[in-house]
Amino acid sequence: MKKLTTLLLTLTLALACVGCGSKAEEAEVKSEGVMTYEEYMAAELETEVVIEAYVQAKQSWWEDKATVYAQDKEGAYFMYDMACSEEDYEKLEVGTKIKVTGYKAEWAGEIEIIDATFEIVEGNYVAEAEDVTKLLNSDELINHQNKFVSFKGMTVEAAGQDEAGNDVAFLYSWDGSGQEGDDLYFNASIDGTTYTFTIESYLCDSSTEVYNAVKNLSIGDTIDMEGFLYWYEGVNPHITSVTVK
DSSP states (O other): OHHHHHHHHHHHHHHHHHHHHHHHHHSOOOOTTOOOHHHHHHSOTTSEEEEEEEEEEEEEEETTEEEEEEEOSSOEEEEEEEEOOHHHHHHOOTTEEEEEEEEEEEETTEEEEEEEEEEEEEEEOOOOOEEOGGGTTSGGGGGGTTOEEEEEEEEEEOOEEOTTSOEESOEESTTSOOOTTSOEEEEEEETTEEEEEEEOTTTSOTTSHHHHHHHTOOTTOEEEEEEEOOBSSSBOOEEEEEEEO
C-alpha cells in the first residue's frame, strides 16, 4: 500500500509539473521596461514602444535598414526599415531573440514598428504555423496580424486574364502589369468566399520554391499555404509555402 501511495503521489506531482511548464511557456516573462504584447497593442500610435520577440523571417535589407517579421508566444510584430548593419542582418537567423525600441505606427491597416533600433539578446523560439482558415472572413482574424499562419484546403480561383482573354491562376503585380521577379498575386477560396494572397518578392524572390509553385498553379487546385498575416486595406497574407493537395 505504501509503494502504491508513493507511486500515485509521484504521478500527481509529475502531472502538476507538466501543467506548470505549459503555463510558464504561455506567459513568457519580459525584461524590465519591455512591454507585453497586450501592452504593445494598447499603446497609442506614434508613441515609443519597447518589445522583445523572436525573428521569424527577414523580408529585406537595404541601406542599413531591415524589414523583419518577429513573434513571441503572445503575438507578432512587423519591424519596417529597422536600423541594421549588413553584418547584423546576417546574424538575424530564424529564432533569434531581439529587443526592439521604436515607434508604433499604422499603414493601410498594418500595425508596425518604425524608426527602430535593436539588440540581440539571449533566447530562441521558432513559431509553428497557426491554422487560421476558419477565421477568414471574421473580425477575429486581425487579432492574429503578422503571425506565422496556415490556410488549409483552399481552392485556386482565377486571378485575372491574360492578353488573349483566358483566365489565369496568378498575376505579376496586383493588376497584371508586372513581370518575372515582381510580386505574384493569386486568389483562393473556401466556403464560397475568395481571398487574395501575395508572394512578396522581397520576402520570397523568383528563385524560391514558393514563387515557382504559384507560377505552376492551375485554377481548381486544392492547396495548403503558410505565410505571414500581413495587412493592407484588409487581410493580405504574404505566403511563404504552397502545397498542392
